Amino acid sequence: MIAIVDYRAGNLRSVQKALVFLKADCRIIARPEELAGCDKILLPGVGNFGAAMNYLNQSGLTAVIRDWLNADKPFLGICLGMQMLFDASEEDRGMNGLGFFPGQCREFKSGKVPQIGWNDIRSIKKSGLLTGLGKKPYFYFLHGFYAIPDGRSIVSGVTDYGLEYPSIVERGNISGVQFHPEKSGAAGLRLLRNWIGGFPLSIRRISQ
Amino acid sequence: MITVRIIPCLDVDEGRVVKGVKFKNFQTAGDPCELAKGYNDQGADELVFLDIGASPKSRKTMLDVVEKVSRQVFIPFTVGGGIRTVDDMRSALNAGADKVAVCTAALQNPDLLVQGSRVFGRQCIVLSIDAKKDGNRWFAYSHGGRRQTGQDAVAWAKKGAALGAGEILLNSIDQDGTRQGYDLELTCRVAETVAVPVIASGGAGTLNQIRDAVVLGKADAVLLASLLHFNSHTIAKIKEYLEKKGVRVRW
Numbered sequence: 001m002i003a004i005v006d007y008r009a010g011n012l013r014s015v016q017k018a019l020v021f022l023k024a025d026c027r028i029i030a031r032p033e034e035l036a037g038c039d040k041i042l043l044p045g046v047g048n049f050g051a052a053m054n055y056l057n058q059s060g061l062t063a064v065i066r067d068w069l070n071a072d073k074p075f076l077g078i079c080l081g082m083q084m085l086f087d088a089s090e091e092d093r094g095m096n097g098l099g100f101f102p103g104q105c106r107e108f109k110s111g112k113v114p115q116i117g118w119n120d121i122r123s124i125k126k127s128g129l130l131t132g133l134g135k136k137p138y139f140y141f142l143h144g145f146y147a148i149p150d151g152r153s154i155v156s157g158v159t160d161y162g163l164e165y166p167s168i169v170e171r172g173n174i175s176g177v178q179f180h181p182e183k184s185g186a187a188g189l190r191l192l193r194n195w196i197g198g199f200p201l202s203i204r205r206i207s208q
Numbered sequence: 209m210i211t212v213r214i215i216p217c218l219d220v221d222e223g224r225v226v227k228g229v230k231f232k233n234f235q236t237a238g239d240p241c242e243l244a245k246g247y248n249d250q251g252a253d254e255l256v257f258l259d260i261g262a263s264p265k266s267r268k269t270m271l272d273v274v275e276k277v278s279r280q281v282f283i284p285f286t287v288g289g290g291i292r293t294v295d296d297m298r299s300a301l302n303a304g305a306d307k308v309a310v311c312t313a314a315l316q317n318p319d320l321l322v323q324g325s326r327v328f329g330r331q332c333i334v335l336s337i338d339a340k341k342d343g344n345r346w347f348a349y350s351h352g353g354r355r356q357t358g359q360d361a362v363a364w365a366k367k368g369a370a371l372g373a374g375e376i377l378l379n380s381i382d383q384d385g386t387r388q389g390y391d392l393e394l395t396c397r398v399a400e401t402v403a404v405p406v407i408a409s410g411g412a413g414t415l416n417q418i419r420d421a422v423v424l425g426k427a428d429a430v431l432l433a434s435l436l437h438f439n440s441h442t443i444a445k446i447k448e449y450l451e452k453k454g455v456r457v458r459w
Contacts, residue, residue, distance in 0.1 A: 013302065013304060014282075014304065017278055046328075046332075112403060112405045113403060114374055114404070115210060116331065116374070117253070117429070118458035119210045120209070140253075142306075142331045144330075160209050161210060183283055183306060184282070184283075189282060
């Protein structure tokens with residue numbers, strides 16, 4: 001059972017619909033006790049860093065999620081959900097993130113902000129998330145901030161938007177992606193399928 | 209590197225896709241769910257649904273369409289037409305839209321852009337501008353192109369982005385449905401004025417005009433309707449052409 005964390009900041013339905021389409025068991029949770037029986041957490045990415053962390057703090061989810069991350073249980077953060085894995089963000093100075101990955105999130109200073117559109121991933125380390133997706137898969141991005149990890153060791157994939165920044169970060173079973181797999185067509189569904197586990201489907205079959 | 213987005217636009221009236229010329233003389237172009245699925249299979253980068261039927265019934269039908277499409281098609285959707293309040297935005301987002309487009313309501317109440325971006329984030333808020341040239345300026349029109357507001361379109365784009373719009377959907381009323389090419393001067397002026405992405409709309413008739421909108425008009429994305437609905441071009445053909453001309457596209 002996959003827990004989709006609702007931090008009352010935006011629309012979670014897209015992620016849920018994609019998981020349902022892939023026939024994965026999932027439910028939306030907003031309180032720590034609702035995690036019972038779940039073996040994976042998906043932290044989706046819509047909204048604002050401070051508001052989202054504030055909700056997690058007030059609901060008691062921050063502590064529970066930190067324990068989950070430290071226990072290396074399967075976790076996927078999408079967009080803002082990836083940024084929340086870091087210590088802090090320029091979006092809301094003074095608000096702590098989950099702090100699992102050392103580093104900060106900063107705002108793009110050049111080009112059109114937010115970045116809206118399809119961009120590619122350059123794989124710099126083998127990642128199970130990209131199984132079957134070729135050398136430079138395209139995904140849909142929608143964000144104004146990007147993560148700067150303290151070291152390169154957690155970076156599996158990078159993307160170029162005026163500057164090169166990490167678009168996939170991973171350590172053990174904890175992963176974060178800056179793009180929206182639930183809105184990235186066949187490639188995104190394949191990535192989610194890779195994360196969920198289970199038998200590999202060809203991209204062609206998923207897109208039909 | 210970021211790619212140029214090819215975005216089919218479905219103008220929906222009472223659950224059917226229609227397409228007009230210069231915002232008039234609408235012809236039926238098909239079932240929105242079937243068209244949406246077809247364009248997704250062809251490689252569309254996003255979809256825009258505009259409810260052009262003004263009735264509450266048409267709005268409800270539109271949300272049903274979005275709800276149905278979003279269970280089967282996993283690319284971004286923008287929904288526009290008749291969105292007047294933050295609650296209207298929420299209904300569209302809950303139905304499966306990723307972004308909402310506002311036009312008339314934002315002209316009448318610019319604070320809607322502030323409110324919407326505060327609640328849902330600016331990446332959700334698309335400011336749709338229907339612009340028509342008069343002399344050497346363009347003016348923003350409301351009510352589906354029927355009322356001139358006296359607002360300079362370029363200045364309005366700049367103001368809208370400052371208030372909270374994360375993207376500008378720029379429609380040329382003069383070029384709409386004519387297949388005579390985008391209004392390149394208008395597109396370029398707006399694209400150079402605002403710091404958010406600009407979607408060029410209105411007038412695409414040939415592949416070269418699409419390239420011009422990107423290269424000369426500096427658009428980040430192009431909206432297409434007539435060119436696709438009446439089967440004269442496929443998205444794959446358009447992308448092949450653009451790539452050959454040095455424009456980056458997504459495959």
